Amino acid sequence: MFSLKKLSPSITDMIRFDHSHVMVTFHQYTGDKRPSVKKALAETICDALEIHATLEEEIFYPAMRPLAGNQKVMEKSEPEHMEMRRLIHELRNTDPRDSRHDELVFELMRDVQHHVADEETVLLPEAEQTMTKDRLSELGTQMTKRRLELVTPKAGKIAKNTAVGFSSSTAAVVMGVAGALFAARAFTRKPS
Numbered sequence: 001m002f003s004l005k006k007l008s009p010s011i012t013d014m015i016r017f018d019h020s021h022v023m024v025t026f027h028q029y030t031g032d033k034r035p036s037v038k039k040a041l042a043e044t045i046c047d048a049l050e051i052h053a054t055l056e057e058e059i060f061y062p063a064m065r066p067l068a069g070n071q072k073v074m075e076k077s078e079p080e081h082m083e084m085r086r087l088i089h090e091l092r093n094t095d096p097r098d099s100r101h102d103e104l105v106f107e108l109m110r111d112v113q114h115h116v117a118d119e120e121t122v123l124l125p126e127a128e129q130t131m132t133k134d135r136l137s138e139l140g141t142q143m144t145k146r147r148l149e150l151v152t153p154k155a156g157k158i159a160k161n162t163a164v165g166f167s168s169s170t171a172a173v174v175m176g177v178a179g180a181l182f183a184a185r186a187f188t189r190k191p192s
């Protein structure tokens with residue numbers, strides 16, 4: 001029988017995929033890019049981080065909180081998201097011709113790398129040790145559904161910024177396509 005739950009990627013794989021995707025975007029940002037490209041890349045990063053943080057706060061962290069062995073890492077996750085949101089707010093309000101724009105992108109990148117490392121070396125392995133595959137997949141389904149709700153109102157803006165930010169990069173086009181396919185896979189694959 002067709003079961004959406006069985007076909008969905010696990011929530012932990014989805015989180016890892018989001019992390020890789022945003023790091024690829026950070027790596028496109030260099031000081032010599034045109035201001036319009038810098039702004040588009042920054043907006044792509046900000047939107048991706050906001051959506052990812054909301055998904056973790058609404059779905060992954062509540063499921064993980066009672067199971068986490070390392071409560072220290074668990075407890076600092078949301079305050080780190082709040083600090084990230086503060087940087088995002090300042091970045092959005094900074095002119096890309098201002099050197100502060102570069103500083104803010106690189107500060108955000110450092111914070112995100114640190115936060116992602118804690119998640120990938122502590123929380124995600126713990127989730128995979130303490131939850132069943134079915135549970136990880138069911139949470140993956142919840143994450144995909146909620147992602148669609150969060151992305152839909154911003155879809156036009158995200159597509160435009162991705163096109164401007166990545167105009168010279170075929171690698172990024174591949175990543176963008178892979179991301180769209182990954183998100184849609186659970187809903188489009190036909191039962192065999």
Ligand SMILES: [Fe+2]
Pocket residue numbers: 053056077081115119
């Ligand atoms: Fe996080």
Ligand SMILES: [Fe+2]
Pocket residue numbers: 015019052056116119
């Ligand atoms: Fe994360």
